Amino acid sequence: MNLTDFNTSRLLQAKAHALIPGGSHTYAKGDDQFPEEAPGFIRRGAGCHVWDVDGNEFIEYGMGLRSVTLGHAYKPVLDAAMREMVMGQNFNRPSPIEVECAEALLSMVPGGEMVKFAKDGSTVTTAALTLARAYTGRDMVALCSDHPFFSYNDWFIGTTAVSSGIPEAIKALTATFRYNDIASLEDVFAAHPGRIACVILEAARVEEPKDGFLHKVQALCRRNGALFILDEMITGFRWANGGAQEVYGITPDLSAFGKAMANGFSLSALVGRREIMELGGLTSSRPRVFLLSTTHGAETHAMAAAIATMEVYRSEDVISHLHRAGERLRQGIEQAITAHGVAGKFSIAGPPCNLLYSTLDAEGRPSQDFRTLFLQETIRKGLLAPSFIVSYSHSDEDIDRSIEAVDAALAVYRRALDDGIEHYLRGRPVKPVYRKFN
Structure with missing residues (x-):
């Protein structure tokens, strides 16, 4: 699977930048945080899967900047919010x-x-x-x-x-x-x-x-x-x-x-x-x-959603799932790092429930170019992963598919380290949010 069709996103991005400073209401969601070959807008989500405006499907990590820990459109939470909403907000x-x-x-x-x-x-x-x-x-x-x-x-x-x-x-x-x-x-x-x-x-x-x-x-x-x-x-x-x-x-x-x-x-x-x-x-x-x-x-519906979310945490072992799923993902990614010889150039850190990754260039320096390349290649394989932070909806199958995508991305990462990233990166690199000038 190689996802490269983002035509509808491109049209909508042009409108967004004409109407909204930065084209987004959250800097971390901005176009400068993702490769040029990336989904510009997400239409819907279910569990840990999202679909963009072009119909491309992705396994998502980070899940709404860590705000969606149970899963997108999680039914018990939606039902509670809707019951309260119809009585006035x-x-x-x-x-x-x-x-x-x-x-x-x-x-x-x-x-x-x-x-x-x-x-x-x-x-x-x-x-x-x-x-x-x-x-x-x-x-x-x-x-x-x-x-x-x-x-x-x-x-x-x-x-x-x-x-x-x-x-x-x-x-x-x-x-x-x-x-x-x-x-x-x-x-x-x-x-x-x-x-x-x-x-x-x-x-x-x-x-x-x-x-x-x-x-x-x-x-x-x-x-x-x-x-x-x-x-x-x-x-x-x-x-x-x-x-x-x-x-x-x-x-x-x-x-x-x-x-x-x-x-x-x-x-x-x-x-x-x-x-x-x-x-x-x-x-x-x-x-x-x-x-x-x-x-x-x-607002009453948001509070109903919170109460329902907390009830899920009390009745089901959400925290253990986050740690178990994250650990399965960590182990698979570390195996891919070893297999492709990129240890010291690509790394993953943090507790299993909150995994982040670092990208370094051939000289071992932190690199936005290589971060962009990794994002680019994982997007092509069906991942939307600015981090590897899991949710309660990430199944073993999702994790294993993600490890396969990361393995493929790190194969390209290895070649870019050897041959030069300019042969593999398409478009401009991502930029840090905290910068004095654009």
């Missing part, structure tokens, strides 16, 4: 399903005492910072520079190459440290005594916490009067039912969930200690925090 007063959804989430997250819902991860991570600043009376935030994305808001984007439009005064309020490097965080506190309101990081990504790193970060926060915040957008509903904080046995002051929580429906959540969260409530005697007042944050 939004009212002038709260719906009882808001209480039900809050109870369901807090029962899964260890140490969570209160929750407030919104629509996207950036909103709730930024709300966590607002609470931390109000609670501590401080203005600065420390974030982990090894974790690629926390928010589209100024406090994070100001630390990237795409910082145009963000005032220097805002940039100065964010400091950075390195993962598994407690000394780098100690340096941040030392450089800004009495100013760090909070520390935010993912519990883990590719690298596991070493030597009690997370607990050391929490202890350092407590000694310095800062709040400890975990971004569980990715780790939540993937590492364990209760998120990475359950796996690593740590309770943050605040944590942010989203993505897979409602299996692709738009819902995010800020979870935290009562005394902090109540600053945005009606009972605190301290100055009031305007916390997450969003018109669509409590």
Whole structure:
């Protein structure tokens, strides 16, 4: 199977770029993130399979930027959302399903005492910072520079190459440290005594916490009067039912969930200690925090989808499937890497539930050109795989077909290393999202 017919996508892409900056509403979905010979638009999905506007079928990995962990059009979730939707999605007063959804989430997250819902991860991570600043009376935030994305808001984007439009005064309020490097965080506190309101990081990504790193970060926060915040957008509903904080046995002051929580429906959540969260409530005697007042944050059908998703996690062993399927995929890919002699040039890393890959050139340097080639060749073989992050819908058959596609792609990768990539890559290479100029 070689998929190369993307004519309808090409026509639609021209229209999209005339109407939408970048042709997409999410940078990670943009045309600059995929080869020229790639599907431009996905029409529908079922399980882990998607079909583009030209009718080409792909096994998908990453699944909606990790938001669809059960599978596309997963029936129990769709049924729950539709039952709620026909009764109305939004009212002038709260719906009882808001209480039900809050109870369901807090029962899964260890140490969570209160929750407030919104629509996207950036909103709730930024709300966590607002609470931390109000609670501590401080203005600065420390974030982990090894974790690629926390928010589209100024406090994070100001630390990237795409910082145009963000005032220097805002940039100065964010400091950075390195993962598994407690000394780098100690340096941040030392450089800004009495100013760090909070520390935010993912519990883990590719690298596991070493030597009690997370607990050391929490202890350092407590000694310095800062709040400890975990971004569980990715780790939540993937590492364990209760998120990475359950796996690593740590309770943050605040944590942010989203993505897979409602299996692709738009819902995010800020979870935290009562005394902090109540600053945005009606009972605190301290100055009031305007916390997450969003018109669509409590849409009833999204909450129904979240409740149904959480019920699947409780009744079925979703997490074990993610780890088992990911491990089967990892082993097959590593065998293909060895078979084609590309060890050290192509690698796969991360826990089985969250596999990422790296592409290097013949000199061992990180290469966007070789990433593009790998994407190009896997697309030709029926994979849409910007990562190798599995879902509950990835079957053994899907995994085995994917390994065959990767094997074929790595055969081309090997030849490109030997002969020169210019003989195999068609079109321009992909580009990093964080870049100063196009």
